Amino acid sequence: MNFEAAVERLSEIVEELEQENVGLDRSMELFAEGRKLADICHEQLAVAEEKVKTLLKSADGFREEPGLRDGSGKSVA
Numbered sequence: 001m002n003f004e005a006a007v008e009r010l011s012e013i014v015e016e017l018e019q020e021n022v023g024l025d026r027s028m029e030l031f032a033e034g035r036k037l038a039d040i041c042h043e044q045l046a047v048a049e050e051k052v053k054t055l056l057k058s059a060d061g062f063r064e065e066p067g068l069r070d071g072s073g074k075s076v077a
Contacts, residue, residue: 003044006037
């Protein structure tokens with residue numbers, strides 16, 4: 001499953017979980033599916049980050065590009 005499809009399905013899961021008529025069993029199924037999809041997204045983002053790091057390497061070593069920050073605001077290095 002590609003990243004975009006996983007994010008789309010996660011969005012659908014959230015919408016379904018927000019409905020008041022979802023039972024406990026269905027909620028647990030959706031949660032488990034969502035967790036697997038989140039893991040897929042995390043893995044694909046990690047691969048993409050490594051590719052970006054590789055692209056930014058120069059003959060002088062790694063150079064940090066402005067604007068590349070992680071979720072906490074720290075520079076990605």
